Amino acid sequence: MQNSSRMTVEDLKVKLLEAYSASNLNNISLILINLYRNRQFSVLRKIADIISNIVNIEITDHGKGFSKFLMLYHPDRAENHINEINRLARENNLDGLLGYSHILMLDSIDEIANALDGYEDIDYSPVYEWDFEEEGFTIIDEKQRSEKLKTSKIACNFYDAFRYRIYGDPETEFPSYYLEDIDEFELSSSCINDLEGVTYCIHAVSMDLSDNLISDLSLLSGLTGLEELNLSENRIELIDPLSNLTNLKRLYLSDNLIKDISSLLDFEKLEYVDLAGNNISKDQISQLIDSGVDVNI
Template identity: 40%
Template sequence: MTIVELYNKLHAAYSPENLNEISGQLIQLYKTKNYTAIRGLVNKISKYVNIDEENDAKCFSKLIMLYHPDKGSTIHNQLKLLHEGNDYEKLQNYSHIFLLADFDVRAASHTIQTMEFDAEYIWDTDTEEGYSFTDEYGEESFEEPEDNAFERSFFNLLKIREYGRTNIELPTYYLQDFEDFEMAESGLESLDGIEYCIHTKILDVSNNTLTDISNLWELQHLEELYLANNQVGYIDTLSNLSNLRIIDLSGNQIDDISALYELEQLEYVNLLGNPVPLNQIRMLEKKACVVCFESKSRYHF
């Protein structure tokens, strides 16, 4: 294929119509929790794009950022510059979109849908011995119940992950060393303790029962935040996180996103499933930020 042929083919592939179609189908897979199909797509384009396919929230966010219609004009300008510079190799780096040519959400919807849990740490407070956790070898350990009801906080979950029990002293300065926390589907009820993780850059606490995120205030190094499918209503705390680039807030109860207006690094926000006023979303889009939302059962890009 000549460089002219490649350029013309890419220019057509990144048309608004095609990007709208791809993004719409991706959102449909995400809303139906067909994470298996989403990870399959990530694996399909892995030759060109490096995405952590083990993290469902990241998979979807990164795919949407690649194929969001708002990216179309920017990509077309980049393709034109590469074509004019006769840079065939870099032009070919955009060819991953061709691998989605046969992508059809109707076919993907028949893929077996699985909710993958981290089997290494499963909360269980119903055992007579207290609560239990299962280690990586499938062996179960038990701890005597404490005087107070067991608190499913960030700090306690971290203790169990590191030491297998909560009745242990864990210096708070120890938490400063972590840059990436993966705690999706962990039974988290509060973020107590996260405020000490001041150097954290990536945090995934999707699919829990969180209502309060005020403990995030001090995490000013945070770049990626995945809060999908919790019970969060207020996000004023996020206004202090000046380095945020990617935020997944889908499946919550948020109706005011004004706290995001001053975040200069913001690139992507997922608001699917939240009752956010359209005028606020338009304000966010003026920042050249990719925003996913829905209104009256329609997806908007």
């Protein structure tokens, strides 16, 4: 019986790894973005219905909720999805893998979009390349994006960086309140020097803001649902604004300008902190370790 379950896990793993390839996510994202840009919200709702047995996405008449699609199927997420699928397969976790299987229901998303009621005569033909450019947005791989941002050295705020990460164009319309729908943000290496817009991320659980130009953390103080926060490789001196984030479990602060970490001693749920590359006293580090936190220095 165990061998049969294992075979099922292996079969599902193979299908999921293929489905979550960068090229397939690129295909799905492109079609979804085109539907959104052409205001085909009824079609997006019906696609959401197709996968509703596994994942819940609610699309309003004005398109709110669309960001959840992108957080599931944006090509930037390919590596994370693949790593998690491999981990679940190693643990023989069939239920966990089934949680990723919604993508298999979109195997022919171009045909689905054409067949759904409310579909208009718009060409949604997928383009199976990373360097796709059309009507103001670009889908490029992470290395290209990072190099482009670092080369340009144009600093931006959190909101514009998010729009660039999703659409390849910070001018693309994306109502700021849509950020309320998202619980995981990955905006490393985005030249962010201002956290304007981050206050809308009221349901954020995980946020990666590493390798940016951030110095002021005050706008993060209201994101009390955060459990994991990566602020490594920034320009941070003071972390006092994080004192309200009492649900934090993992905090990455390496390679900053931090000298005082006394505010972290009150974090009852904190499990791990990376403080490498800062100038922090041994006494404060010892106090943090004594409180039961795993500290990397």
